Amino acid sequence: MSAASLYVDRASPIHRLDPRSTLALVTAVFVAGYAFDDPRYAAVPLAAAFVALVAVGGWQNFKRLSPIVAALFLVGLVVWPAFTAPGGPTLVAVGPVVLSERELLFALARSERIAVFIVGGLLFVTTTANEEIVRGMRQVGVPYAFCFAVGTALRLFPTFLEAAGTVKQAQEARGLDLSDGGPIARLRRSVPLLIPVFMTAFRNVNTQSMALEARGFDTRRERTFYGARPLSAADWAVVVAAVGVVVGVVWLRLSGYGML
Secondary structure: OOOOOOOOOOOOOOOOOOHHHHHHHHHHHHHHHHHOOOHHHHHHHHHHHHHHHHHOOOHHHHHHHHHHHHHHHHHHHHHHHHHOOOOOOEEEEEOOEEEEHHHHHHHHHHHHHHHHHHHHHHHHHHHOOHHHHHHHHHHOOOOHHHHHHHHHHHHHHHHHHHHHHHHHHHHHHOOOOOOOOOHHHHHHHOHHHHHHHHHHHHHHHHHHHHHHHHOOOOOOOOOOOOOOOOOOHHHHHHHHHHHHHHHHHHHHHHOOOOOO
16 A cells, blocks of 8 residues: 555455446445434444455555544534434433433434445545546546546545654654543644644645646646546446445335434
């Protein structure tokens, strides 16, 4: 895995798919994760996406983003009960904090939904190179300016993480201790990392913008792509399966399954 990309070069069946069929597969996972309010149903696409991610070699990518996933999951568990009506037996009653079973299940399903989006997105970028992502999106009719922005963001994100690691090591060499104390204390000591990390990111973006302008880059021109090919039989099978999953999930939802 390159430091400048989340793509992992493997020979898995998902790697061999056309980016359009991979996009259809991931879209089906997103729809399945978004459709249900019951965490038992929402856990199915999350588990499937996570197993597939590990199988194609994306465990290191997940480890790099695991603090973000955990933070969003926990924040969802805390915040979402305030946005749903209580129901069922009371599970927690501590002073003004009262949490019913329905509120907890609703919050858990919403947190699982966020995790599905992150894990599904990681599955896509782990098995599809940036150039293939841009080509696949353009072939399904997405404007090239948007495709280029997505490809650039995916390329800069690992660079941003690498810069954050470099700044962290530099600050620790100057005596900053980020491992001692509780979570709040470590969070406060991490504040000095923010300014150099963001300044590095801004400098990289500015440098890349000037390089593109110097080369006469224009997103309004029609682009051609090397290696474009028609969908194979396996690609069509995946697309049909993805459509079947979406139709099945919508039918289950309309039939009342997966609701609280």
